[in-house]
Structure formats: C-alpha cells, structure tokens
Amino acid sequence: MNLLERFGIEPLLLVAQIVNFGIILFALQRFVYKPVLSMLKKRKDTIEESLKQANETKKLLEEAEEKQDKIIRKAQEHAAKILNDVKSQSKEVALELEEKAKKQAERILEDSRIQIIQETREAEKKLAKGISEMSLSLLEKSLKGLFTKNEEDEIIERALKNIKRSN
Template structure:
C-alpha cells in the first residue's frame, strides 16, 4: 500500500473519523430530518384526506340542494295546479249560479206575464160582459120583460164564457 501512497494508519483514522461523522450526522441530522419528513408527509396526507372529505361533503350538499330545489319546484307546481283547479271549480260554480239566477228570473218573468195575461183576459171578459149587458139593455130595454132580459143576459154570458175558454 505504500506503493500507492496510502498509509494504513491514516486510512484507519479516516475510516474511524468517517464512521464517527456518519454516526453523529445520522443521530443529529438524519433522524430529525426523517422524522420531520414523516411528519410533513403525514400532514400532507391528512390535508389531502381533509380535502377529499370536504369535496365529498360539498358533493353531498350539492345533491341535497338539487333535491330540495326539485322538491320545491314540484310543490310549487302542485300548488299552482291546485289553484288552477280551484279557480276552474269556482268559475263553474259562478256560471252555474248565474244560469240558475237567469233561469229563476225567466221563470219569474214568465209567471208575471202569465198573471198579467190572465188579469187582462178577465178585464176583457168583464168589459165584454158589461158591454153586452149595456147593448142588450139598450136594444131590448123596451121590448122584453125583466125575466126575458135576465135570461138573455145569462145566455150571452154563457156564450162569452164558452168563447173565452
């Protein structure tokens, strides 16, 4: 080894020094650096896990929100449909009431017209009877006796009643 320029004592001393430096560095630097790297790795993993969990929660929240919106839309649509149905029913009721009132008014008008017609017929009949009596009295006043006059008047009244009926 002398030929190579290596001294064995110096080589052993350097090996021992190197070993001591490696041990010191491993105790003082390597283990704390590894511990720090492990801790950092754990923190990063926890951060990623938390991020994933938050993403999942947001996704669940978005789904829940979408369901709530859909439910609200359906409820609103149902309320609108019910309101339309109720409005149609009320419209039908109002129309039916109006038809009933119109029918009632027509019946009342017809009844009133019928009463007026009957009243006018009675008045015309009464006037005709009075006119017949007056004419009969005037024409036959001097010729017929009271009993004949009475019979004649009764006969004319019966004729008028049969014509009227």
C-alpha cells in the same frame, strides 16, 4: 505540567468555565428551551385543531348547502304542484259557476215567461169581464122599453149564460 502551563491551562479557570457553562445550560433549558418548545407545541396543536375544525365546518357548510338546495328544489316542486292544482281547480270552479249562472238565467227566463203568460191570461180575463159587463149594460140600455121586464131578464140571463160559456 510544563505543557499545561505553556497552553495556559489553570485548574481554577477550567473549573470556572465548567461551572459557567453548567449555569448557562441550566438557565437556557429552564427558561428558554422549555417554554419555547412548549409554546411551539401548543401553537402546532392549535393550528392542527383549527385546520381540523375548518375542514369540519367546510364539510358542514357543504352539507347545509346541499340540504338547502334540496329543500328549495322540493319547495319549488311543491309550489309548482300547488299552482297547477289551483289552476285546474279554478278552471273547474269557473266552469261550475258558468254552468250555475246559465242554469239560473234559464230558470229566471222560464219563470218570467210563465209569469208573463199568467199575467197575460189575467189581463185577458179582466178584459173579457170588462167587455161582458159593458155588453150587458149596453144590452140592458138597448132593450129598455122594447121588451117586458120578464123578457128582459130572460134575455140578459141567456146572454150571461152565453158569456160564461164562452169564457
């Protein structure tokens, strides 16, 4: 007892210190450690989740970019093919049109030639008719008084027959 007194140990003070520490332990556990640790865990989980999501997003982005490249490449190939087709088709169309135009021109030329020939023939016929009529009237005028009426008609008739034969 003397030793305890010399070290200043008092049971009441000892109990007070034990109770004091108990209260602090309870309060720290309840109001500091628990919420802080749960918050740390929550934050850790969030960070892990975010990193996971970021990785997934990156992966998705890469996939989307790959897909996009593929689509663009495909579209370019398709466009090139279409362009080639159009070029070859346009050439064909141009050739066809040229051919058609040529044919049409030839036909027009042929038609006009035929028409010219017909018109020339008609003109010749008209000219021949006009000349024969003129010659008849000339013959009639020059035969007047030289021959009788019957002779005159006979000569004209013969002349007419000759003209008809020559036409």
